[in-house]
């Protein structure tokens with residue numbers, strides 16, 4: 001059976017929180033700066049062929065995030081001015097769609113907030129239904145739903161999370177690192193420190209008690225920081241190191257901060273860390289194995305699509321798997 005990740009409410013809100021973040025799109029794109037090129041090459045090859053073959057193209061990018069594939073589709077279309085493009089994009093996160101809207105692309109995509117297994121379109125509405133590491137978050141039904149939207153002569157094309165791929169491994173390492181911080185209790189300890197500081201301000205505990213608690217927490221944070229050495233030296237680790245360094249500073253200079261302000265800082269960063277961990281969990285749960293890929297082919301076949309082709313998108317440098325590729329045609 002295909003893994004039914006069915007990103008729950010928590011995971012969906014973790015994604016929304018992610019799409020709210022400012023930051024370079026290329027850092028956020030699936031595959032990150034290192035592997036993004038392989039993903040882009042796949043879509044370039046697939047979409048160039050579609051634009052070459054048609055005078056009109058109606059495209060849906062399902063679970064589009066902040067529009068990595070939507071944007072690429074527009075870029076490729078700009079090299080085919082004779083082809084009329086109608087572009088639609090959906091995601092469960094309104095924030096993700098808002099960031100596409102803010103781009104003011106030369107072709108305005110019609111944006112709809114929707115769960116990928118309940119896409120609000122009539123059957124056979126699109127020439128191309130695309131998804132980059134998206135449909136699998138909504139479970140196998142999303143592939144059947146996407147297949148039903150493909151018009152005669154049209155295609156479904158998807159890149160799907162691979163449960164042994166490099167991205168899966170990175171997510172696993174990030175998840176373990178974030179869990180180690182989240183579960184260490186340092187945020188709770190920080191709250192307790194600033195509760196003590198409130199008591200000290202009212203003269204109910206001695207300053208030494210607060211200083212001792214700060215020193216204990218400082219040692220915990222130093223231990224966590226040193227423990228990050230076992231994780232790959234990448235953007236997520238840098239992010240975690242910065243957080244722990246800032247937190248250590250807050251702890252050292254605890255007397256300089258108003259407890260309410262410090263607790264707000266702690267709540268914000270714990271919330272962001274938990275959201276990051278939940279997002280990693282949802283990505284790993286969405287990873288599909290060989291047997292699950294066969295299941296996907298069967299569902300797409302049942303939906304009436306033919307010429308079903310699956311393959312493995314691989315990293316150019318190591319040849320290791322990044323994602324599954326899947327394409328199928330409506331007769």
Ligand SMILES: C[S@@+](CC[C@H](N)C(=O)[O-])C[C@H]1O[C@@H](n2cnc3c(N)ncnc32)[C@H](O)[C@@H]1O
Pocket residue numbers: 006007012015016029030062063064065066067068069090091092093096114115116117131132133134137138
């Ligand atoms: C790995 S991201 C990929 C986004 C985009 N396709 C890209 O390549 O950058 C997964 C996306 O699936 C969305 N998502 C998660 N569960 C979903 C669901 N049940 N229905 C629709 N979208 C979902 C998330 O909001 C997120 O934008």
